[in-house]
Amino acid sequence: MKTNTSYTPVIGLEVHVELNTKSKMFCGCANNWFGEKPNTHTCPVCLGLPGALPVPNKKAIESCIKIGLALNCTIPLISKFDRKNYFYPDLAKGYQISQFDQPFAIDGSLKLKVKNEKLKTEYEKTIRIRRAHMEEDTGKLMHETVNGEHVSLIDFNRSGVPLVEIVTEPDFESAEEVKEYLQKLQQIVRYLGVSNADMEKGEMRLEPNISLRSNTTNIKYSISNDQLPNYKVEVKNINSFSFVEKAIEYEVKRQAEILESGKIPAQETRGWDEDKHMTISQRSKEEAADYRYFPEPDIPPFVWNEKFIAELRATLPELPDEKKSRFIKEYDLSLYNAELLTRTKELADYFEEAVRVSSTVIPAQAGIQDNGSPIKSGMTIDPTKIANTIINKKIDIEKMLPAELIKQIKSTQVEDTMSSVDLEKIAQEVLSENEKSVLDYKAGKTNALMFLVGQVMKKVAGKAKAGTVRQMLEDLLK
Ligand SMILES: [Zn+2]
Numbered sequence: 083m084k085t086n087t088s089y090t091p092v093i094g095l096e097v098h099v100e101l102n103t104k105s106k107m108f109c110g111c112a113n114n115w116f117g118e119k120p121n122t123h124t125c126p127v128c129l130g131l132p133g134a135l136p137v138p139n140k141k142a143i144e145s146c147i148k149i150g151l152a153l154n155c156t157i158p159l160i161s162k163f164d165r166k167n168y169f170y171p172d173l174a175k176g177y178q179i180s181q182f183d184q185p186f187a188i189d190g191s192l193k194l195k196v197k198n199e200k201l202k203t204e205y206e207k208t209i210r211i212r213r214a215h216m217e218e219d220t221g222k223l224m225h226e227t228v229n230g231e232h233v234s235l236i237d238f239n240r241s242g243v244p245l246v247e248i249v250t251e252p253d254f255e256s257a258e259e260v261k262e263y264l265q266k267l268q269q270i271v272r273y274l275g276v277s278n279a280d281m282e283k284g285e286m287r288l289e290p291n292i293s294l295r296s297n298t299t300n301i302k303y304s305i306s307n308d309q310l311p312n313y314k315v316e317v318k319n320i321n322s323f324s325f326v327e328k329a330i331e332y333e334v335k336r337q338a339e340i341l342e343s344g345k346i347p348a349q350e351t352r353g354w355d356e357d358k359h360m361t362i363s364q365r366s367k368e369e370a371a372d373y374r375y376f377p378e379p380d381i382p383p384f385v386w387n388e389k390f391i392a393e394l395r396a397t398l399p400e401l402p403d404e405k406k407s408r409f410i411k412e413y414d415l416s417l418y419n420a421e422l423l424t425r426t427k428e429l430a431d432y433f434e435e436a437v438r439v440s441s442t443v444i445p446a447q448a449g450i451q452d453n454g455s456p457i458k459s460g461m462t463i464d465p466t467k468i469a470n471t472i473i474n475k476k477i478d479i480e481k482m483l484p485a486e487l488i489k490q491i492k493s494t495q496v497e498d499t500m501s502s503v504d505l506e507k508i509a510q511e512v513l514s515e516n517e518k519s520v521l522d523y524k525a526g527k528t529n530a531l532m533f534l535v536g537q538v539m540k541k542v543a544g545k546a547k548a549g550t551v552r553q554m555l556e557d558l559l560k
Contacts, residue, residue, distance in 0.1 A: 089294035094252035108136030115239035128242035130174030142244035145276035150187020162383040185215035219243035413465035436484035
């Protein structure tokens with residue numbers, strides 16, 4: 083299939099994020115369903131038994147609003163739950179409690195910096211967020227073989243787990259933009275601490291909807307550039323960033339071919355087949371009317387006041403973009419270092435703790451730094467040096483405390499405490515003991531130098547760095 087430049091992809095995204103609250107959305111059952119014995123975290127509410135009444139989880143609703151606030155959404159002061167009616171075996175009640183026309187958060191935006199790998203350029207783009215609403219997860223079907231028979235079993239541990247659905251406007255024009263958005267969204271919910279957003283556990287599930295807009299006017303369906311195409315293909319429940327990229331690329335090619343042949347792609351829901359690397363038609367797309375939404379009669383509407391929203395806003399942590407800018411300003415870090423260190427909140431906190439420790443603990447011993455200037459007592463370590471050490475040495479922040487790291491950096495800084503006079507004495511000794519290697523080196527065998535460095539290192543017993551020794555030997559052998 084060839085790529086086609088006569089079309090621009092029009093892509094919107096629906097992302098489901100499972101919240102990490104202690105209990106489920108409408109009952110007291112434990113929320114940690116993953117890996118548990120089937121049907122052990124259930125009760126009449128999440129099993130959908132007649133007469134069982136839902137009680138909304140306050141923490142989950144606050145988390146949903148926090149996500150909305152972090153995505154620059156407006157939080158309407160009135161909100162409600164609705165019933166979304168459909169039949170599927172994993173939905174015992176016959177309806178899902180969701181939000182239809184009055185979600186908790188609307189009209190937000192997220193700014194992206196997108197890298198174009200091919201053109202080696204970077205551009206900014208703002209994606210509009212249509213809404214972030216609260217709903218409950220369904221049970222899980224397991225297709226297995228029992229006594230030689232193919233059967234479908236249902237596990238209701240996941241039924242009623244709090245889910246936030248974040249819906250964008252169809253603002254994406256490429257798979258790269260979608261991937262950038264998803265990474266940033268995952269980073270934000272993790273910073274907020276409201277979800278682990280672990281893709282492998284299904285805690286973050288992706289549904290792109292894709293259509294193509296014609297860049298030329300001679301194609302019948304495309305009326306004008308600001309109008310959206312009159313069809314939409316939705317790809318359901320993808321659980322990896324790379325699959326979503328592949329599914330989009332596949333759909334763009336598939337749809338372009340259909341349009342080229344003069345037809346319009348069918349409005350439908352498709353699934354991504356990981357093995358065949360293609361999307362496969364599942365069903366023709368439902369309209370909202372098919373779900374017969376109506377207000378959930380067992381849960382009264384929510385009425386917030388400005389004070390409540392302001393209080394929630396005040397609990398938001400510093401988010402990745404703000405933190406990145408502050409790191410650059412406050413610690414004079416490069417953009418590259420700041421970006422890497424703020425990738426997770428834990429890593430950013432680790433770095434800042436290390437900086438704090440480096441400027442408060444043990445007065446450093448007198449000695450010589452890497453750059454040759456003497457270490458002053460109590461001198462702090464350049465934050466860039468700390469950043470570089472964390473990044474280059476791939477420090478495992480689970481295993482090494484910030485204070486240990488600083489001790490290590492300081493100890494390498496004082497490694498060169500052996501005075502250069504003493505080091506030169508030892509180096510001269512080694513040179514006179516190894517005349518053959520000296521001649522080899524002078525004859526152009528550079529390996530000989532490494533041997534000599536090794537001999538000196540043995541004698542200085544860790545009091546000088548290899549780089550310093552090498553430099554010393556090179557100078558002496560000039
Ligand atoms: Zn329950």
